[in-house]
Amino acid sequence: MNVQPTASHFVDGRYVEDTAGEIITVIYPATGEVIATLHSATPAIVDQALTAAKRAQREWAAWTATARGRVLRRAADIMRARNHDLSVLETYDTGKPYQETSVADATSGADALEYFGGLAATITGEHIQLGDDFVYTRREPLGVCVGIGAWNYPTQIACWKASPALACGNAMVFKPSETTPLCALKVAEILHEAGAPAGVYNVIQGYGAVGAALVTDPRVDKVSLTGSVPTGRKVYAAAAEGIRHVTMELGGKSPLVIFDDADLENAVSGAILGNFYSSGQVCSNGTRVFVQSGIKPAFLKRLTERLAGVKMGDPQDPDVNFGPMVSAHQRDLVEGFIAQGIAEGATLVTGGKRVDRAGFFLEPTVFADVTDDMTIAREEIFGPVMSVLDFQTEQEVLARANDTIYGLAAGVFTADLTRAHRMVAGFEAGTCYINTYNLAPVEAPFGGSKLSGVGRENSKAAIEHYSQIKGVYVAMGDVEAPF
Ligand code: NDP
Secondary structure, three states: OOOOOOOOEEEOOEEEOOOOOOEEEEEOOOOOOEEEEEEOOOHHHHHHHHHHHHHHHHHHHHOOHHHHHHHHHHHHHHHHHOHHHHHHHHHHHHOOOHHHHHHHOHHHHHHHHHHHHHHHHHOOOOEEEEOOEEEEEEEEEOOEEEEEOOOOOHHHHHHHHHHHHHHOOOEEEEEOOOOOOOHHHHHHHHHHHOOOOOOOEEEOOOOHHHHHHHHOOOOOOEEEEEOOHHHHHHHHHHHHHOOOEEEEEOOOOOEEEEOOOOOHHHHHHHHHHHHHHHHHOOOOOOOEEEEEOOOHHHHHHHHHHHHOOOOEOOOOOOOOOEOOOOOHHHHHHHHHHHHHHHHOOOEEEEOOOEOOOOOOOEOOEEEEOOOOOOHHHHOOOOOOEEEEEEEOOHHHHHHHHHOOOEEOEEEEEOOOHHHHHHHHHHOOOOEEEEOOOOOOOOOOOEOOEEOOEEOOEOOOHHHHHOEEEEEEEEOOOOOOOOO
């Protein structure tokens, strides 16, 4: 498959190139081979994209919401019809196995387009009666939104941001991570093919500097970032300069608590989903697995047995279920954490090594006897590294689960219904799970508290973050003035 796009950027309804931009080399993580070469956006391309978005937004917002929704729903249908090709591309971009991408990426992107396409026409204001006078509210778009994406879910992130933004009548300029620049271009092509006017959805490539230029441009009304906490701090601060709206979907170090009475097989499945899906490169992963002492030996035994089912290889092979890290840089970072885990005295149960093949493969790694102060229990690793921590009581584990700067997700496995709800009420996290882990359907709000973020993606809650309310007071009588 030739994955070289027609050009680096999709602006104002067409592919555009400016070869003066810094080169972006796209590498297939499973082999280390160069599969495409793109250019970073020059200031001229950034300007072209924002000018197009600013112009197109007015036209788009003037459409009926039903007509806007129809475009999104048509785009969802096109994405589903092309799921195979889009999944193959996602696998080349990220290295995630086709077994995953064929059910998790273009499909979840299509879900978001369909959901917000359906919701578009229901986005309305309200009427507030005040005696004879009354107030009505108009729910209006924000204007031009900038989306900036991380590299782990390039199609899904592009769609999670585009869908609510466009449903509300905004235009968007999206900058993918330079590590995975290919998939968002397809989202732009599809939206355009589905009938979005030129300029409503633009994709421009670039390193952090391009993102920074977008965030500070006076034409921009909102910034939605998916990325790390350090980048979030910079982008949030830059957006604050212009009092811009923000959504920040940032990192995490989420707790997954397994009580003695949990169903063992389900708890092991949850821990696998929460640590090894996408080779651990998922922001909401439950990487601090607190296991009550009574179930710990059985948990570790069963987990180790189940890990024998890992099949590494060419991620395009549908039988392969475990892919490489996205880049050599990411693999090196994760290896550093593994070395620190060993040096600080955690017990390496399994894995821990590079795999002897081309590409950036690392074994799924499990540490036991991890304590709260160890680096691997405190810092986001963003790789296939699970830390198992021991605990005795509910009160103790809740305090320890919350003892983190992050608050993205949290999960609990237990047969005790009331305990499950008590735990969830106590978790300081935006996205919680009872007896499962890491599901993110578009119908449910997704996002973090504490340093993990601001705002929510998906669900009706996202509408709040891509629109604003205008209050209109209507007088039915004479106007009284003091003089
Ligand atoms: P980064 O924070 O490194 O980058 C995120 C995006 O921001 C990239 O497109 C990056 O561009 C861009 N960027 C970097 N600096 C700036 C700047 N100063 N101004 C504007 N944009 C900038 O994250 P990664 O791509 O490494 O992704 C991994 C991180 O993302 C993890 O911490 C993970 O937890 C988080 N994440 C959060 C999710 C959530 O929903 N909460 C989901 C997925 C990931 P470039 O790459 O070109 O530098």
